[in-house]
Amino acid sequence: MSHKRIPKRKAAIAVGGVAALGAAALLLPHANASQTDAKGAAPKTLKSADASNLASLLASQLGDAFGGAYWDASKQQVIVNVVGNNSNVVNTVEKAGAVPRSVNNSLSALKTAAKTLKSDATIPGTAWSIDPKTNQVQVTADSTVTGAKWAKLTSTVDSLGSGVATVKKSAGAFKTFVSGGDAIFAQANGGGVRCSLGFNVTASDGAPAFLTAGHCGVAAKQWSDSQNGQPIATVDQATFPGAGDFSLVKYDDPATKTVSEVNEGNGKTVQITQAADATVGQQVLRMGSTTGLHDGSVTGLDATVNFQSETVPGGVDTVTGLIQTNVCAEAGDSGGSLFTADGSAIGLTSGGSGDCTAGGETFFQPVTAALQATGATLGAGGAAGAGAAGAGAAGAGGASAAATDPAATDPAATDPAATDPAATDPAATDPAATDPAATDPAATDPAATDPAAGGQSGTGSGQSSTGMNAGSGLVTSTP
Numbered sequence: 001m002s003h004k005r006i007p008k009r010k011a012a013i014a015v016g017g018v019a020a021l022g023a024a025a026l027l028l029p030h031a032n033a034s035q036t037d038a039k040g041a042a043p044k045t046l047k048s049a050d051a052s053n054l055a056s057l058l059a060s061q062l063g064d065a066f067g068g069a070y071w072d073a074s075k076q077q078v079i080v081n082v083v084g085n086n087s088n089v090v091n092t093v094e095k096a097g098a099v100p101r102s103v104n105n106s107l108s109a110l111k112t113a114a115k116t117l118k119s120d121a122t123i124p125g126t127a128w129s130i131d132p133k134t135n136q137v138q139v140t141a142d143s144t145v146t147g148a149k150w151a152k153l154t155s156t157v158d159s160l161g162s163g164v165a166t167v168k169k170s171a172g173a174f175k176t177f178v179s180g181g182d183a184i185f186a187q188a189n190g191g192g193v194r195c196s197l198g199f200n201v202t203a204s205d206g207a208p209a210f211l212t213a214g215h216c217g218v219a220a221k222q223w224s225d226s227q228n229g230q231p232i233a234t235v236d237q238a239t240f241p242g243a244g245d246f247s248l249v250k251y252d253d254p255a256t257k258t259v260s261e262v263n264e265g266n267g268k269t270v271q272i273t274q275a276a277d278a279t280v281g282q283q284v285l286r287m288g289s290t291t292g293l294h295d296g297s298v299t300g301l302d303a304t305v306n307f308q309s310e311t312v313p314g315g316v317d318t319v320t321g322l323i324q325t326n327v328c329a330e331a332g333d334s335g336g337s338l339f340t341a342d343g344s345a346i347g348l349t350s351g352g353s354g355d356c357t358a359g360g361e362t363f364f365q366p367v368t369a370a371l372q373a374t375g376a377t378l379g380a381g382g383a384a385g386a387g388a389a390g391a392g393a394a395g396a397g398g399a400s401a402a403a404t405d406p407a408a409t410d411p412a413a414t415d416p417a418a419t420d421p422a423a424t425d426p427a428a429t430d431p432a433a434t435d436p437a438a439t440d441p442a443a444t445d446p447a448a449t450d451p452a453a454g455g456q457s458g459t460g461s462g463q464s465s466t467g468m469n470a471g472s473g474l475v476t477s478t479p
Contacts, residue, residue, distance in 0.1 A: 044097030068132030071281035103135040121156040124308040129300025137165040176351035186220030200258035204375035212335035214240030217247025241317035246370035288333030296327030328356035
Protein backbone atom coordinates (compact mmCIF):
# COMPACT_ATOMS: atom_id res chain seq x y z
CA MET A 1 0.00 0.00 0.00
CA SER A 2 2.97 2.32 0.31
CA HIS A 3 5.03 3.94 -2.39
CA LYS A 4 8.46 4.24 -0.92
CA ARG A 5 9.16 7.85 -1.52
CA ILE A 6 11.66 10.22 -0.27
CA PRO A 7 13.38 9.15 2.89
CA LYS A 8 12.68 12.24 4.94
CA ARG A 9 9.89 13.97 3.16
CA LYS A 10 6.72 12.04 3.04
CA ALA A 11 3.62 12.22 0.97
CA ALA A 12 0.30 12.77 2.51
CA ILE A 13 -3.16 11.51 1.91
CA ALA A 14 -6.28 12.59 3.62
CA VAL A 15 -9.54 10.84 4.17
CA GLY A 16 -12.70 11.29 5.99
CA GLY A 17 -15.82 9.51 6.87
CA VAL A 18 -18.83 9.07 4.68
CA ALA A 19 -21.32 11.82 4.22
CA ALA A 20 -25.03 12.36 4.16
CA LEU A 21 -27.27 9.33 4.23
CA GLY A 22 -30.45 8.19 2.70
CA ALA A 23 -33.77 9.10 4.17
CA ALA A 24 -36.57 7.65 6.12
CA ALA A 25 -39.79 8.66 7.71
CA LEU A 26 -40.02 8.16 11.43
CA LEU A 27 -42.71 7.41 13.90
CA LEU A 28 -41.33 10.00 16.28
CA PRO A 29 -42.46 13.19 17.88
CA HIS A 30 -41.79 15.77 15.18
CA ALA A 31 -38.91 17.77 16.61
CA ASN A 32 -36.53 19.25 14.10
CA ALA A 33 -33.48 19.10 16.32
CA SER A 34 -34.35 16.28 18.68
CA GLN A 35 -32.73 12.85 18.78
CA THR A 36 -34.64 9.72 19.71
CA ASP A 37 -32.89 6.60 20.94
CA ALA A 38 -33.73 3.35 19.23
CA LYS A 39 -36.43 1.35 20.97
CA GLY A 40 -35.32 -1.92 19.48
CA ALA A 41 -31.58 -2.30 19.14
CA ALA A 42 -29.37 0.02 21.13
CA PRO A 43 -27.47 2.58 19.04
CA LYS A 44 -24.05 1.35 18.01
CA THR A 45 -20.87 3.04 19.17
CA LEU A 46 -18.72 3.34 16.06
CA LYS A 47 -15.48 4.82 14.78
CA SER A 48 -15.95 7.54 12.19
CA ALA A 49 -14.90 5.28 9.29
CA ASP A 50 -17.40 2.59 10.33
CA ALA A 51 -20.04 5.27 10.77
CA SER A 52 -19.55 6.21 7.15
CA ASN A 53 -20.28 2.66 6.04
CA LEU A 54 -23.44 2.51 8.14
CA ALA A 55 -24.60 5.86 6.80
CA SER A 56 -24.10 4.71 3.22
CA LEU A 57 -25.98 1.48 3.83
CA LEU A 58 -29.00 3.26 5.28
CA ALA A 59 -28.94 5.85 2.51
CA SER A 60 -29.40 3.08 -0.03
CA GLN A 61 -32.25 1.52 1.97
CA LEU A 62 -34.34 4.52 2.99
CA GLY A 63 -34.77 6.27 -0.34
CA ASP A 64 -36.95 9.38 -0.37
CA ALA A 65 -37.54 9.24 3.39
CA PHE A 66 -33.88 10.07 3.95
CA GLY A 67 -33.10 13.58 5.13
CA GLY A 68 -29.34 13.27 5.56
CA ALA A 69 -27.17 11.94 8.36
CA TYR A 70 -24.26 13.01 10.51
CA TRP A 71 -21.75 11.77 13.06
CA ASP A 72 -22.25 12.61 16.74
CA ALA A 73 -18.61 12.69 17.86
CA SER A 74 -19.42 12.96 21.57
CA LYS A 75 -21.57 9.82 21.57
CA GLN A 76 -19.84 8.17 18.60
CA GLN A 77 -23.21 7.48 16.99
CA VAL A 78 -24.74 8.01 13.56
CA ILE A 79 -27.81 10.28 13.55
CA VAL A 80 -30.17 9.70 10.61
CA ASN A 81 -32.70 12.35 9.56
CA VAL A 82 -36.05 10.97 8.41
CA VAL A 83 -39.12 12.64 6.96
CA GLY A 84 -42.59 11.38 7.84
CA ASN A 85 -43.95 8.84 10.32
CA ASN A 86 -43.28 5.47 8.77
CA SER A 87 -42.63 2.94 11.52
CA ASN A 88 -40.85 0.61 9.09
CA VAL A 89 -38.33 3.30 8.30
CA VAL A 90 -37.75 3.97 11.99
CA ASN A 91 -37.26 0.27 12.63
CA THR A 92 -34.76 0.01 9.78
CA VAL A 93 -32.68 2.84 11.23
CA GLU A 94 -32.81 1.45 14.75
CA LYS A 95 -32.01 -2.12 13.78
CA ALA A 96 -28.97 -0.89 11.90
CA GLY A 97 -27.71 0.72 15.10
CA ALA A 98 -28.29 4.37 14.15
CA VAL A 99 -30.41 7.00 15.89
CA PRO A 100 -33.45 8.26 13.93
CA ARG A 101 -34.36 11.96 14.04
CA SER A 102 -37.53 13.49 12.64
CA VAL A 103 -37.01 16.49 10.32
CA ASN A 104 -38.99 18.63 7.91
CA ASN A 105 -36.75 18.63 4.84
CA SER A 106 -35.79 15.64 2.73
CA LEU A 107 -32.31 15.49 1.23
CA SER A 108 -33.82 15.78 -2.24
CA ALA A 109 -35.65 18.97 -1.21
CA LEU A 110 -32.42 20.49 0.09
CA LYS A 111 -30.63 19.59 -3.13
CA THR A 112 -33.39 21.29 -5.10
CA ALA A 113 -32.91 24.40 -2.97
CA ALA A 114 -29.18 24.32 -3.70
CA LYS A 115 -29.94 24.08 -7.40
CA THR A 116 -32.14 27.19 -7.16
CA LEU A 117 -29.33 29.07 -5.45
CA LYS A 118 -26.98 28.09 -8.26
CA SER A 119 -29.35 29.31 -10.96
CA ASP A 120 -30.53 32.50 -9.22
CA ALA A 121 -27.73 33.58 -6.88
CA THR A 122 -24.34 32.62 -8.28
CA ILE A 123 -22.65 35.71 -6.90
CA PRO A 124 -18.88 36.03 -6.40
CA GLY A 125 -18.08 35.63 -2.71
CA THR A 126 -20.91 33.24 -1.86
CA ALA A 127 -21.03 29.57 -0.94
CA TRP A 128 -23.56 27.02 0.24
CA SER A 129 -23.65 23.46 1.50
CA ILE A 130 -26.15 20.98 2.96
CA ASP A 131 -25.94 20.72 6.75
CA PRO A 132 -27.80 17.67 8.11
CA LYS A 133 -27.40 18.91 11.69
CA THR A 134 -29.67 21.89 11.02
CA ASN A 135 -31.52 20.11 8.17
CA GLN A 136 -31.00 23.21 6.05
CA VAL A 137 -28.85 24.64 3.30
CA GLN A 138 -26.24 26.86 4.95
CA VAL A 139 -25.46 29.91 2.78
CA THR A 140 -22.37 32.02 3.45
CA ALA A 141 -21.47 35.42 2.02
CA ASP A 142 -18.01 36.95 2.35
CA SER A 143 -17.18 40.59 2.99
CA THR A 144 -17.43 41.52 -0.70
CA VAL A 145 -21.15 40.70 -0.89
CA THR A 146 -22.89 44.00 -0.14
CA GLY A 147 -25.64 46.27 -1.46
CA ALA A 148 -27.58 44.88 -4.39
CA LYS A 149 -25.66 41.60 -4.28
CA TRP A 150 -26.60 41.01 -0.65
CA ALA A 151 -30.22 41.94 -1.37
CA LYS A 152 -30.34 39.45 -4.26
CA LEU A 153 -28.85 36.68 -2.15
CA THR A 154 -31.17 37.16 0.81
CA SER A 155 -34.26 37.44 -1.39
CA THR A 156 -33.34 34.16 -3.09
CA VAL A 157 -32.90 32.47 0.28
CA ASP A 158 -36.27 33.81 1.43
CA SER A 159 -37.93 32.50 -1.74
CA LEU A 160 -36.93 28.95 -0.81
CA GLY A 161 -39.42 28.97 2.06
CA SER A 162 -39.24 28.95 5.83
CA GLY A 163 -36.75 26.57 7.43
CA VAL A 164 -35.04 25.56 4.17
CA ALA A 165 -31.95 27.77 4.17
CA THR A 166 -30.14 30.31 6.31
CA VAL A 167 -27.56 32.92 5.33
CA LYS A 168 -24.66 34.34 7.31
CA LYS A 169 -21.73 36.71 6.77
CA SER A 170 -18.10 35.59 6.85
CA ALA A 171 -15.04 37.70 7.59
CA GLY A 172 -12.61 38.16 4.74
CA ALA A 173 -13.07 37.11 1.12
CA PHE A 174 -13.22 33.64 -0.43
CA LYS A 175 -10.02 32.82 -2.27
CA THR A 176 -7.86 29.92 -3.26
CA PHE A 177 -4.51 29.52 -1.52
CA VAL A 178 -1.01 29.05 -3.00
CA SER A 179 1.80 27.43 -1.03
CA GLY A 180 2.07 24.25 0.91
CA GLY A 181 3.38 21.97 3.62
CA ASP A 182 5.80 20.27 1.33
CA ALA A 183 6.02 22.98 -1.22
CA ILE A 184 6.04 22.55 -4.98
CA PHE A 185 7.05 25.39 -7.27
CA ALA A 186 6.40 26.53 -10.82
CA GLN A 187 6.82 29.54 -13.08
CA ALA A 188 3.74 30.95 -14.81
CA ASN A 189 2.81 34.25 -16.42
CA GLY A 190 6.16 35.75 -15.54
CA GLY A 191 5.89 35.02 -11.82
CA GLY A 192 6.38 32.26 -9.30
CA VAL A 193 3.64 29.91 -8.16
CA ARG A 194 3.82 27.90 -4.96
CA CYS A 195 1.43 25.10 -4.01
CA SER A 196 1.54 21.99 -1.84
CA LEU A 197 1.66 18.31 -2.58
CA GLY A 198 -1.45 16.62 -1.22
CA PHE A 199 -1.12 12.84 -1.49
CA ASN A 200 1.12 10.51 -3.39
CA VAL A 201 -0.83 8.14 -5.63
CA THR A 202 -0.41 5.69 -8.49
CA ALA A 203 -1.83 6.80 -11.84
CA SER A 204 -4.03 4.41 -13.84
CA ASP A 205 -1.06 3.51 -16.06
CA GLY A 206 1.04 2.61 -13.02
CA ALA A 207 3.11 5.81 -13.05
CA PRO A 208 4.02 7.46 -9.71
CA ALA A 209 2.07 10.68 -9.20
CA PHE A 210 0.51 12.98 -6.64
CA LEU A 211 -2.74 14.86 -6.11
CA THR A 212 -2.90 18.59 -5.45
CA ALA A 213 -5.41 21.39 -6.00
CA GLY A 214 -6.85 21.90 -9.46
CA HIS A 215 -6.18 25.62 -9.46
CA CYS A 216 -2.49 24.73 -9.05
CA GLY A 217 -2.68 22.45 -12.08
CA VAL A 218 -4.23 25.09 -14.31
CA ALA A 219 -1.74 27.71 -13.14
CA ALA A 220 1.32 25.83 -14.39
CA LYS A 221 2.17 22.61 -16.21
CA GLN A 222 5.56 21.68 -14.73
CA TRP A 223 6.46 21.58 -11.03
CA SER A 224 9.67 21.43 -9.00
CA ASP A 225 10.43 20.50 -5.40
CA SER A 226 12.62 23.58 -4.93
CA GLN A 227 12.05 27.22 -5.74
CA ASN A 228 14.63 27.50 -8.51
CA GLY A 229 15.04 23.80 -9.26
CA GLN A 230 14.41 21.86 -12.43
CA PRO A 231 10.89 20.47 -12.98
CA ILE A 232 10.37 16.97 -11.61
CA ALA A 233 6.66 16.47 -12.32
CA THR A 234 4.14 17.38 -15.05
CA VAL A 235 0.40 17.95 -14.77
CA ASP A 236 -1.56 15.09 -16.36
CA GLN A 237 -5.12 16.20 -15.50
CA ALA A 238 -6.56 19.33 -13.89
CA THR A 239 -10.09 20.42 -12.99
CA PHE A 240 -10.89 24.00 -11.89
CA PRO A 241 -13.34 25.62 -11.89
CA GLY A 242 -16.32 23.31 -12.33
CA ALA A 243 -16.99 19.91 -10.80
CA GLY A 244 -14.14 19.97 -8.31
CA ASP A 245 -10.70 21.40 -7.63
CA PHE A 246 -8.05 18.72 -8.17
CA SER A 247 -5.00 17.88 -10.27
CA LEU A 248 -3.14 14.66 -11.00
CA VAL A 249 0.58 15.39 -11.44
CA LYS A 250 2.92 12.63 -12.66
CA TYR A 251 6.56 12.42 -11.64
CA ASP A 252 8.80 12.75 -14.68
CA ASP A 253 11.05 9.90 -13.48
CA PRO A 254 9.02 6.65 -13.56
CA ALA A 255 11.42 5.16 -10.97
CA THR A 256 10.31 7.67 -8.32
CA LYS A 257 9.24 5.91 -5.12
CA THR A 258 6.67 7.36 -2.75
CA VAL A 259 5.16 6.70 0.68
CA SER A 260 1.55 6.99 1.81
CA GLU A 261 2.00 9.24 4.82
CA VAL A 262 1.11 12.70 6.02
CA ASN A 263 3.89 14.73 7.54
CA GLU A 264 2.53 16.38 10.70
CA GLY A 265 5.75 18.24 11.43
CA ASN A 266 8.24 17.82 14.27
CA GLY A 267 9.28 14.46 12.86
CA LYS A 268 5.81 12.93 13.23
CA THR A 269 3.84 11.24 10.46
CA VAL A 270 0.45 9.59 10.04
CA GLN A 271 0.29 6.46 7.89
CA ILE A 272 -2.54 6.79 5.38
CA THR A 273 -4.32 3.49 4.84
CA GLN A 274 -7.52 4.42 3.05
CA ALA A 275 -9.56 7.12 1.35
CA ALA A 276 -13.05 7.90 2.57
CA ASP A 277 -15.88 10.37 2.13
CA ALA A 278 -16.45 13.00 4.79
CA THR A 279 -19.28 12.95 7.32
CA VAL A 280 -20.73 16.06 8.93
CA GLY A 281 -19.55 16.17 12.54
CA GLN A 282 -16.39 14.19 11.80
CA GLN A 283 -13.18 15.34 13.49
CA VAL A 284 -10.43 16.09 10.97
CA LEU A 285 -6.85 17.40 10.75
CA ARG A 286 -5.29 19.71 8.19
CA MET A 287 -1.59 20.10 7.55
CA GLY A 288 -0.23 23.18 5.80
CA SER A 289 3.16 24.73 5.19
CA THR A 290 2.02 28.17 6.26
CA THR A 291 0.04 27.40 9.39
CA GLY A 292 1.14 23.87 10.30
CA LEU A 293 -1.23 21.35 11.84
CA HIS A 294 -4.79 22.42 12.73
CA ASP A 295 -7.92 20.49 13.60
CA GLY A 296 -11.66 21.00 13.44
CA SER A 297 -14.76 19.29 12.10
CA VAL A 298 -16.75 18.84 8.91
CA THR A 299 -19.71 21.24 8.82
CA GLY A 300 -21.25 20.72 5.37
CA LEU A 301 -21.22 18.55 2.26
CA ASP A 302 -21.75 19.05 -1.47
CA ALA A 303 -20.65 22.65 -1.06
CA THR A 304 -20.73 25.12 -3.94
CA VAL A 305 -18.23 27.99 -3.74
CA ASN A 306 -18.29 31.05 -6.01
CA PHE A 307 -14.75 32.41 -6.05
CA GLN A 308 -14.24 35.91 -7.43
CA SER A 309 -12.56 35.46 -10.81
CA GLU A 310 -9.14 37.08 -11.04
CA THR A 311 -9.09 36.87 -14.83
CA VAL A 312 -12.56 38.14 -15.74
CA PRO A 313 -13.57 41.43 -14.07
CA GLY A 314 -16.77 40.86 -12.16
CA GLY A 315 -16.70 37.18 -13.13
CA VAL A 316 -17.00 34.12 -10.95
CA ASP A 317 -15.22 30.77 -10.78
CA THR A 318 -17.77 28.30 -9.41
CA VAL A 319 -16.62 25.01 -7.89
CA THR A 320 -19.06 22.30 -6.80
CA GLY A 321 -18.94 19.11 -4.75
CA LEU A 322 -16.66 20.38 -1.96
CA ILE A 323 -16.44 19.65 1.78
CA GLN A 324 -17.02 22.57 4.14
CA THR A 325 -15.17 22.72 7.49
CA ASN A 326 -14.37 25.05 10.36
CA VAL A 327 -10.66 24.23 10.10
CA CYS A 328 -8.61 27.35 9.48
CA ALA A 329 -6.19 27.80 6.57
CA GLU A 330 -4.16 30.59 5.00
CA ALA A 331 -2.25 31.41 1.87
CA GLY A 332 0.30 28.70 1.21
CA ASP A 333 -1.90 25.79 2.35
CA SER A 334 -3.58 24.99 -1.04
CA GLY A 335 -3.57 21.41 -2.27
CA GLY A 336 -2.61 20.09 1.17
CA SER A 337 -4.06 17.20 3.13
CA LEU A 338 -7.28 16.87 5.10
CA PHE A 339 -7.16 13.60 7.03
CA THR A 340 -8.18 11.75 10.19
CA ALA A 341 -6.01 10.77 13.12
CA ASP A 342 -6.52 7.08 12.34
CA GLY A 343 -5.17 7.39 8.81
CA SER A 344 -8.03 8.16 6.45
CA ALA A 345 -7.51 10.59 3.57
CA ILE A 346 -10.42 13.00 3.27
CA GLY A 347 -9.63 16.00 1.10
CA LEU A 348 -7.35 18.47 -0.68
CA THR A 349 -7.36 22.10 0.45
CA SER A 350 -9.19 24.29 -2.05
CA GLY A 351 -9.87 27.71 -0.56
CA GLY A 352 -11.91 29.71 1.90
CA SER A 353 -12.07 32.89 3.95
CA GLY A 354 -10.61 34.12 7.20
CA ASP A 355 -7.35 32.98 8.78
CA CYS A 356 -5.99 31.00 11.72
CA THR A 357 -6.28 34.00 14.03
CA ALA A 358 -9.88 35.05 13.43
CA GLY A 359 -11.13 31.74 12.02
CA GLY A 360 -13.29 31.27 8.96
CA GLU A 361 -14.53 28.67 6.48
CA THR A 362 -12.27 26.37 4.48
CA PHE A 363 -13.38 24.12 1.62
CA PHE A 364 -11.79 20.88 0.47
CA GLN A 365 -11.91 18.70 -2.62
CA PRO A 366 -13.02 15.15 -1.64
CA VAL A 367 -10.16 12.70 -2.22
CA THR A 368 -12.51 9.90 -3.25
CA ALA A 369 -13.97 12.00 -6.06
CA ALA A 370 -10.50 13.03 -7.26
CA LEU A 371 -9.38 9.39 -7.33
CA GLN A 372 -12.49 8.34 -9.20
CA ALA A 373 -12.18 11.13 -11.78
CA THR A 374 -8.47 10.61 -12.46
CA GLY A 375 -8.42 6.80 -12.18
CA ALA A 376 -5.57 7.02 -9.65
CA THR A 377 -5.18 4.96 -6.48
CA LEU A 378 -3.77 5.61 -3.06
CA GLY A 379 -0.84 3.45 -2.10
CA ALA A 380 0.60 0.72 -4.27
CA GLY A 381 -2.41 -0.16 -6.39
CA GLY A 382 -5.95 -1.46 -6.63
CA ALA A 383 -9.06 0.11 -8.11
CA ALA A 384 -9.43 3.85 -7.90
CA GLY A 385 -10.20 4.76 -4.35
CA ALA A 386 -9.66 1.18 -3.18
CA GLY A 387 -9.36 0.71 0.53
CA ALA A 388 -11.74 3.48 1.43
CA ALA A 389 -13.74 2.83 4.53
CA GLY A 390 -16.88 4.56 3.44
CA ALA A 391 -19.14 5.45 0.56
CA GLY A 392 -20.42 8.79 -0.59
CA ALA A 393 -23.48 10.62 0.54
CA ALA A 394 -25.78 8.77 -1.79
CA GLY A 395 -23.43 5.95 -2.58
CA ALA A 396 -23.55 2.27 -1.85
CA GLY A 397 -21.90 0.74 1.22
CA GLY A 398 -18.76 -1.33 1.15
CA ALA A 399 -15.06 -0.93 1.59
CA SER A 400 -14.78 1.96 -0.82
CA ALA A 401 -17.26 4.30 -2.38
CA ALA A 402 -15.03 4.85 -5.36
CA ALA A 403 -14.34 1.18 -5.76
CA THR A 404 -17.89 -0.07 -5.48
CA ASP A 405 -20.10 2.65 -6.89
CA PRO A 406 -18.83 5.28 -9.32
CA ALA A 407 -21.89 7.35 -8.56
CA ALA A 408 -20.73 7.62 -4.98
CA THR A 409 -18.02 10.02 -6.07
CA ASP A 410 -19.82 11.61 -9.00
CA PRO A 411 -20.72 15.17 -8.02
CA ALA A 412 -23.95 14.79 -9.97
CA ALA A 413 -24.96 11.97 -7.64
CA THR A 414 -24.98 14.29 -4.65
CA ASP A 415 -25.58 17.75 -6.08
CA PRO A 416 -27.91 18.33 -9.04
CA ALA A 417 -26.18 21.64 -9.59
CA ALA A 418 -22.98 19.75 -10.37
CA THR A 419 -24.44 18.77 -13.73
CA ASP A 420 -24.47 22.38 -14.92
CA PRO A 421 -22.67 22.58 -18.28
CA ALA A 422 -20.37 25.20 -16.81
CA ALA A 423 -18.98 22.53 -14.51
CA THR A 424 -17.55 20.63 -17.48
CA ASP A 425 -16.38 23.59 -19.53
CA PRO A 426 -13.07 22.66 -21.19
CA ALA A 427 -11.94 26.15 -20.36
CA ALA A 428 -11.69 24.97 -16.78
CA THR A 429 -8.24 23.63 -17.55
CA ASP A 430 -7.08 26.78 -19.26
CA PRO A 431 -4.28 28.42 -17.28
CA ALA A 432 -6.06 31.68 -17.85
CA ALA A 433 -8.76 30.46 -15.51
CA THR A 434 -6.41 30.53 -12.55
CA ASP A 435 -6.20 33.29 -9.98
CA PRO A 436 -3.57 35.81 -11.12
CA ALA A 437 -2.77 36.35 -7.48
CA ALA A 438 -1.40 32.83 -7.50
CA THR A 439 1.45 34.07 -9.66
CA ASP A 440 2.43 36.81 -7.26
CA PRO A 441 6.20 36.57 -6.75
CA ALA A 442 5.51 36.93 -3.06
CA ALA A 443 4.04 33.45 -3.19
CA THR A 444 7.50 32.07 -3.73
CA ASP A 445 9.27 34.09 -1.08
CA PRO A 446 11.83 31.72 0.40
CA ALA A 447 10.88 33.01 3.81
CA ALA A 448 7.44 31.54 3.30
CA THR A 449 8.87 28.08 2.90
CA ASP A 450 8.78 25.87 5.96
CA PRO A 451 12.34 24.86 6.83
CA ALA A 452 11.06 21.38 7.49
CA ALA A 453 10.02 21.16 3.87
CA GLY A 454 13.47 22.15 2.69
CA GLY A 455 15.31 20.45 -0.10
CA GLN A 456 16.38 17.09 1.16
CA SER A 457 16.51 15.70 -2.29
CA GLY A 458 18.46 12.59 -3.00
CA THR A 459 18.50 9.05 -4.22
CA GLY A 460 18.76 5.72 -2.51
CA SER A 461 19.01 2.08 -3.56
CA GLY A 462 18.97 3.19 -7.17
CA GLN A 463 15.50 4.70 -6.74
CA SER A 464 14.69 8.25 -7.74
CA SER A 465 13.63 10.53 -4.92
CA THR A 466 12.59 14.17 -5.12
CA GLY A 467 12.76 15.04 -1.46
CA MET A 468 9.20 16.38 -1.31
CA ASN A 469 7.10 15.84 1.77
CA ALA A 470 3.45 15.11 1.66
CA GLY A 471 0.91 16.87 3.56
CA SER A 472 -0.43 20.29 2.90
CA GLY A 473 -0.96 23.05 0.51
CA LEU A 474 -3.30 25.69 -0.76
CA VAL A 475 -3.07 27.69 -3.86
CA THR A 476 -4.14 31.19 -3.19
CA SER A 477 -2.85 34.67 -3.22
CA THR A 478 -0.21 35.41 -0.66
CA PRO A 479 -1.22 38.17 1.77
